[in-house]
Amino acid sequence: MITIKEVAHHAGVSMSTVSYVLSGKRSISEETKRRVEQSIVALGYHPNAGARALASNRSQVLGLVVPLRSDHNMPVIMQFVSSIVASARDFDYDVLLLTKEAGPGEAHRIVARSMADAIVMMDVESADPRVPELRALDAPVVLLGMPDDHEGLSCVDLDFAAAGKQMVNHLADLGHRSIALIGSHPSVYDRGTSYAARLLDGFQSAASKRNLSASVHSCAPGYDSVAACLDDVLRPDRGTTGLVVHNEAILGQLLLDLRRRSLDVPTDLSVITLCPDDLAESLAVPLTSMAVPAQELGAIAVEMAMARLGQELAPEVRLLQPRLTERGSTTAL
Missing domain, CATH: 3.40.50.2300 (Response regulator)
Structure with a gap:
């Protein structure tokens, strides 16, 4: 496995310079930055997830809360999950899948333990008991669903x-x-x-x-x-x-x-x-x-969560309009 030391040697810079290029915490000249980036590509270096988290104060993990219940249609649920995982990877994020029923306090536990930088929650109830906690959470949360009382929350769903x-x-x-x-x-x-x-x-x-x-x-x-x-x-x-x-x-x-x-x-x-x-x-x-546009909904949920990392964006609700496709199973009387 290629190490940061090998990247530094290849680029002719110090290990700390490579770290600063990766984290963006200090201004590095464009020439030095380009040389380090070329060495990273040439050697096939992949930053250690733990070191990257320490450098950026982020886990690079998106929490996905989706309780797996006996009344769920698993093939449809997995369409949502696969879309969220693929979209998260586009942002260089992994997904922590939380499949047990998550009551009040679960989202706070995930964030407090630095298990995830942001959370997407499925299986939303009309009178969801987690709403007060989610409003106070110090991390982006996006609901794939819409409770009746959604003021102050970001939600995306089909209408x-x-x-x-x-x-x-x-x-x-x-x-x-x-x-x-x-x-x-x-x-x-x-x-x-x-x-x-x-x-x-x-x-x-x-x-x-x-x-x-x-x-x-x-x-x-x-x-x-x-x-x-x-x-x-x-x-x-x-x-x-x-x-x-x-x-x-x-x-x-x-x-x-x-x-x-x-x-x-x-x-x-x-x-x-x-x-x-x-x-x-x-x-x-x-x-x-x-x-049911599972792929589109999952991708939008991830995009909304990522956009709110480190930014004070107003909550928003996106309801996708349904699309009718006729296949001949209905007819006029």
Whole structure:
């Protein structure tokens, strides 16, 4: 392994000069700086992470808080994680993945122990108990999600309320008068998860505005759970003709069960969903969908956190507008 001493010898300077070039703590002439940088490239030197942290008072680590729960759809979660890791590497940062449930005090512990310079937090609740702590934290924090009380916090997310409204309006514009929302696992609503609550609010407000008959059903994954959910959704007295599905984990099973019931999509039942594009395209029946832009959201969260390192930037909230892609799973009545 190449050492700083070897770089200094190759460049014809002292070890302290190389250190100052790496840390930027002292002004070095452009000629000397160029010579040191050329030696670093020529020798393939990589600064030791610990030494770099001491020199800069930074750990070069981004903390990612993402509790792994049984009601999470792991393939979608991993799209967010992979985007955050890749984006952090663009800033020469590593990612510390914290997967246990993080209550109040966890973010302070991470920062106080110099485990991370900034934090991105997922799995945000509408009434998130961590909000007071996050406001007082002496480090950048970006929420991938948006609590109801987000004053003073930086957040980025999909506009789930707008997504719920647009999916309802899409079905209403096609003439559907009785629709249903098949939503997330019951525990997601019990926990007060922000994204689920906001989509539900958008769904209900749009259905009311369009004078639609609308029912709401939470659904756990698994054959029996999906079958029982559809038994309720498709009760004859409901007359349901359009489904909004906000539950990636059940989409495959739902389509199989509709086929078992001899129901054709979209002839007998129109279906629109919120999920990543690659999932919507790969199903037995490609579904018209609102995209979950996991790659874009993860990259923006990292950029917002990095921009706030060492700078007093005002908190900001970025809600990405949903994008509808039609794939033929909805039709006019």
